[in-house]
Amino acid sequence: MPPPRTSLSSSPNAYPKAMRLFWIALIGVFVAVGAPNVFRKAARSRIHFAGPFHSTDNFLHFETGEIDVTQKLLALFASVPATKKIVIFVRGDDRQSGVIGMLVAYLAWPHPARIVDVSQPGWEASAGEKDLGSVGKFVFCRVGPPGWWPGGDKFGETLEVFSAPSVAQE
Amino acid sequence: MNLLSVLGACLMIVAAGFGALRLVGVQGQQSHSVFAFSWVLGTGIVSLLIWVLGLMVGGALIPTLVSICCLSLFFWGAKVSANRLIILPRLSQASKIEILLGAILLIEIGAMFYWSYVHTLGLDGILNWEIKARYGFASNGALPSSYFQDSGRAFTHPGYPLGIPNTEMWLYFWLGDSNQFWAKTIFPLFYAAGALLLVALSAHLIGWNTPGLIAAVLLFFVPQVSVEGGSAVVGYADFPLGTVYLATIGSLLVYCRSEDVRWFRCYAACLALLPWIKVEGALLWLLAALCGAWVIFRRKGSSARFLALLPGAMILSAWHIYLACMHTVSSHDFLSVNLSNLWANIYRLGPIGARLLEELTNLEIWGLSWLVFIVSAVLAAVKFRNLMAIVLLTAIISPIAVYCFSYVLSPWPDYLGHMGVSISRLLMHVAPLGLLMTAIVAAESWRELPGASIASAGTRTLD
Numbered sequence: 245m246p247p248p249r250t251s252l253s254s255s256p257n258a259y260p261k262a263m264r265l266f267w268i269a270l271i272g273v274f275v276a277v278g279a280p281n282v283f284r285k286a287a288r289s290r291i292h293f294a295g296p297f298h299s300t301d302n303f304l305h306f307e308t309g310e311i312d313v314t315q316k317l318l319a320l321f322a323s324v325p326a327t328k329k330i331v332i333f334v335r336g337d338d339r340q341s342g343v344i345g346m347l348v349a350y351l352a353w354p355h356p357a358r359i360v361d362v363s364q365p366g367w368e369a370s371a372g373e374k375d376l377g378s379v380g381k382f383v384f385c386r387v388g389p390p391g392w393w394p395g396g397d398k399f400g401e402t403l404e405v406f407s408a409p410s411v412a413q414e
Numbered sequence: 415m416n417l418l419s420v421l422g423a424c425l426m427i428v429a430a431g432f433g434a435l436r437l438v439g440v441q442g443q444q445s446h447s448v449f450a451f452s453w454v455l456g457t458g459i460v461s462l463l464i465w466v467l468g469l470m471v472g473g474a475l476i477p478t479l480v481s482i483c484c485l486s487l488f489f490w491g492a493k494v495s496a497n498r499l500i501i502l503p504r505l506s507q508a509s510k511i512e513i514l515l516g517a518i519l520l521i522e523i524g525a526m527f528y529w530s531y532v533h534t535l536g537l538d539g540i541l542n543w544e545i546k547a548r549y550g551f552a553s554n555g556a557l558p559s560s561y562f563q564d565s566g567r568a569f570t571h572p573g574y575p576l577g578i579p580n581t582e583m584w585l586y587f588w589l590g591d592s593n594q595f596w597a598k599t600i601f602p603l604f605y606a607a608g609a610l611l612l613v614a615l616s617a618h619l620i621g622w623n624t625p626g627l628i629a630a631v632l633l634f635f636v637p638q639v640s641v642e643g644g645s646a647v648v649g650y651a652d653f654p655l656g657t658v659y660l661a662t663i664g665s666l667l668v669y670c671r672s673e674d675v676r677w678f679r680c681y682a683a684c685l686a687l688l689p690w691i692k693v694e695g696a697l698l699w700l701l702a703a704l705c706g707a708w709v710i711f712r713r714k715g716s717s718a719r720f721l722a723l724l725p726g727a728m729i730l731s732a733w734h735i736y737l738a739c740m741h742t743v744s745s746h747d748f749l750s751v752n753l754s755n756l757w758a759n760i761y762r763l764g765p766i767g768a769r770l771l772e773e774l775t776n777l778e779i780w781g782l783s784w785l786v787f788i789v790s791a792v793l794a795a796v797k798f799r800n801l802m803a804i805v806l807l808t809a810i811i812s813p814i815a816v817y818c819f820s821y822v823l824s825p826w827p828d829y830l831g832h833m834g835v836s837i838s839r840l841l842m843h844v845a846p847l848g849l850l851m852t853a854i855v856a857a858e859s860w861r862e863l864p865g866a867s868i869a870s871a872g873t874r875t876l877d
Contacts, residue, residue, distance in 0.1 A: 300594065
């Protein structure tokens with residue numbers, strides 16, 4: 245049901261033609277200013293990896309240069325019991341490292357996740373696992389693993405996953 | 415097959431919203447108005463049902479019961495009155511300019527669907543919102559307590575409400591698996607609902623389609639809405655919240671204008687959903703509720719209408735009780751509100767104001783929109799000295815003021831950096847309402863010209 249069609253304004257419009265021109269000009273400039281930016285940015289969008297992991301695959305491909313990283317990480321995490329923790333090492337002063345770490349934590353479900361920022365002083369104490377048996381995997385995101393650790397599953401140069409039992413054996 | 419499943423899920427949402435819309439009494443509307451309000455109400459109903467049912471049952475029983483509720487609402491709503499279910503637009507009654515604008519709008523909505531599918535979910539879209547849908551789906555339809563208590567995932571803000579995640583989860587139920595690609599479907603639908611609400615509300619407020627159509631077309635040319643980080647298609651909750659806020663305040667304005675109590679009920683229904691979409695929705699709920707209370711007071715309406723403010727308060731309280739019961743890990747986004755913190759940081763107000771000005775005049779992000787909104791606000795304040803203008807201006811200006819003030823209590827040492835990463839998205843909550851205001855004010859500029867006044871535009875109204 246439409247409202248009664250009376251004017252909303254309490255005062256008459258003194259310069260209707262001028263106002264009309266003003267609004268037409270304003271709308272024209274509105275489109276002229278917005279459109280180039282909209283179309284320029286829209287033209288950059290390209291579809292890659294259309295699948296159930298469309299977004300994480302794209303992000304991890306960008307970060308590691310590899311494809312299907314999501315499925316590979318899920319398979320690695322699925323190989324350890326769900327109660328085991330996933331410990332993720334990142335550098336807080338490196339945004340990309342933090343992003344990869346958060347994506348890994350996202351994919352690590354249903355495992356408990358723990359993100360350790362190695363740029364923070366005293367991180368070794370906070371990362372120190374008294375019971376290595378509670379950890380399923382160690383993940384290094386743009387952080388170099390200890391040199392004496394056995395080889396892990398590498399994804400490009402930026403992401404490496406280690407199995408906790410094999411680390412414990414070393 | 416996936417496309418059909420997604421279509422089925424979306425139709426069920428619209429069916430539930432349609433029933434609710436008929437039950438609040440808003441009937442006999444044009445098809446675009448019905449779709450827009452049905453989508454807004456339907457997403458709220460479905461996501462709330464999934465949450466409530468998830469507390470009691472699990473697995474396939476949740477989608478089954480939600481589907482039964484949606485269909486029941488649809489048939490109940492369809493039977494509640496003899497009015498036609500929807501009115502399809504008649505091209506013979508539309509002017510050439512309206513047909514042209516309508517065609518452009520359809521192309522724009524199509525482009526938003528395309529961009530949503532070619533674009534990834536944004537990081538917050540994955541890590542704050544889709545994550546809850548994915549984990550909930552993997553846990554039989556309800557987020558397990560271990561998620562709320564996992565300090566290692568505190569960065570995903572477990573306390574954020576479930577309006578968007580549960581709508582995504584609804585799609586997962588229909589797809590049979592979590593799927594980041596199809597989950598994005600709901601976001602261009604929110605965009606379509608927002609644009610169509612601009613058309614429908616403008617028509618109700620000014621009795622003329624063209625200004626609302628122009629406003630809806632212009633929405634696409636706001637880069638922050640269509641293509642920038644945090645835009646309407648990257649899986650963030652900000653544009654959906656802006657759409658629900660537009661529906662809420664728009665319904666209240668139509669009530670102010672028409673005194674038709676059905677629109678007050680529609681306002682109350684949309685109002686209740688605000689705190690369910692995003693944390694900032696609680697603030698928008700409070701401000702919109704104050705606007706509603708002011709309207710009831712000024713119109714000397716029945717005090718029973720204050721009850722309309724209750725559903726939102728109940729949803730907000732229920733969600734916080736639930737979070738407390740789950741022992742949810744907190745993520746401290748802001749310092750606690752006390753005099754010492756305020757006094758220690760009050761010096762920030764000046765730089766925050768300057769940063770806001772910089773944001774509003776950033777043509778790359780906002781184009782000319784804020785300049786247009788400011789011009790419209792000044793004209794609205796000067797020309798419409800009435801209750802509607804007060805409600806409209808309060809609903810736009812007060813959230814911006816509160817958002818800016820909140821950075822006084824930012825825990826970030828670089829509080830302007832904090833503001834820089836979030837203010838664009840927060841401003842999207844009121845941007846659609848700004849366009850509605852512009853449509854109303856611009857329409858008034860025509861009224862004195864012969865043959866172009868709103869009063870003479872009767873044949874071109876929506877209904």
